[in-house]
Amino acid sequence: MKVHITGGAGFVGSHLADRLVDAGHDVTVFDNVSRGGRDRLEGILDEIRFVEGDVRDHDAFADAVDDPDVLFHLAAINGTKHFYDRPRAVLDVNLEGVKHATQIAAGQDIDRLVFASSSEVYGFPETFPTPETHPLQLMDPTNPRYSYAGTKILGEQYVIQTAAAHEFAYTIVRPHNFYGEAMGYDHxxxxxxxxxxxxxxxxxxxxxxxxRSFCYIDDGIDAIERAGFADAARDEIFNVGTQDxxxxxxxxxxxxxxxxxxxxxxxxxxxxxxxxxxxxQPDLSKARDLLGYEPxxxxxxxxxxxxxxxxxxxxxxxxxxxxx
Incomplete structure (x- = not known):
């Protein structure tokens, strides 16, 4: 399949690109390398198409996307330090990015848009393990920490409502505390x-x-890969991580x-x-039942x-x- 990954030079994106190349997919990575780097992709650079650009630039983003079967939209500013120090940048990058991703999915022949949301959308959960049906919460709009959570809640709405209006499939994943090699030092x-x-x-x-429920990156990528291609994942939302x-x-x-x-x-x-x-602590029952996922x-x-x-x-x- 032809696959496009925004944020593909980042921590999660680069590991996903490695996995998808190994699986035989035709992979394009779109990244502005502001926080990631080509070095994360050095083992596969000869096997992928790499386009440097910013998801806030609609035309550059659209030009880089070439009617893929699946568009994985991972590009975002994350990391608690950035939420406090750069909340406006978090809002701009994350919201403009998902808005453009949904516009492009609507305008091109894309079968499925996979959006990386976050465990942060649950705010202060009241149920443990926390299921996907738990209400999403923006706890305090005056706290810059919630710049990130707010963009992910709105991002899910962008994806769901645009997909409904333009009849493309979506899958939303909510990663919980991924860790592993090459994730940077701000964690x-x-x-x-x-x-x-x-x-x-x-x-x-x-x-x-x-x-926290810390999930090793290989397991997290396994869940995202399954969610991106499984028929059972179409128009669904999944927690991904571990319940430990x-x-x-x-x-x-x-x-x-x-x-x-x-x-x-x-x-x-x-x-x-x-x-x-x-x-x-995420409830993984849905991912187990529909995707056969087990960390x-x-x-x-x-x-x-x-x-x-x-x-x-x-x-x-x-x-x-x-x-x-």
Whole structure:
């Protein structure tokens, strides 16, 4: 199949591009490389069509899209730091991007638009595990953190309503805390690893009792790939991730086990805790039932692979040189 990926040089997009090339698809990546990079795609650059451009530029976006069977729209600004520091940029990129993606899907011969939403759309969930039918919530419009959640809620509406009006299929996925190699450093797991490798002060925001369900990238991509092509996923919304819930303190302890280092932990306050839910755990029943999806990578295995990648990136050495 002919497949187009916006944000294909980003963390999730580059892993998806790798998977789809391996599966034999004809892949085009569209990315402005503002946060991703061609280096993430170096193993497949000779096998894909790469177009550098910005999803806010409708004409450049439309020119890059060449009547694919499936358009995966992943391009967005994410990361909590950006929500607080660049909320207007988050709004502009995410909303203009999804608006243009839906316009292009309506105007070209595209069979399905796959939109990457987010677990952030649930706000402060009241049901655990949280199903796709849970109400979506914008908790506080004055808090810049919700610039991202707001764009994803509206993005889902753009996709659903445009698809209904122009009769193309859609699939919406709501990723929950993907992690793994090459995700950048503005996320909790790479931040923890960097502190362990460099020996800097090991800090945890708040009391460490907040929970997340961390999903290794290979499992997350498996879910997105299934959602993008399965007949059962047409015009459906899916949580993707794992239901294995863990506190941030337990996450730190798991990384201590992987690295063999157990530093003293300092708890600090941060603006990033403002508006952050205490728990996040997706209900995967729908993905299991309709897609046959089941995550298979243990937290220990995923953390070890992620640590090995970042150890190389930070030190230039192989992980076996690490003093356990």
């Amino acid at each position: 909790v797991i790479p931040e923890f690893i960097e502190r362990l490798v460099t020996g800097s002060e090991f800090t945890i925001y708040g009391d460490g009792t907040q929970t 819930e863990i506190t941030i303190t337990e996450l730190a302890s798991a990384l201590f086990d992987v690295t063999g280092r157990r530093p003293e932990v300092t708890h600090i306050e941060s603006k990033e805790l403002s508006g952050s839910p205490d728990r996040r 298979t990578t243990s937290l220990e295995t995923g953390l070890r692979r992620t640590f090995e990648y970042y150890y190389r990136d930070l030190t230039g050495n192989e992980p076996e040189q690490w003093e356990f």
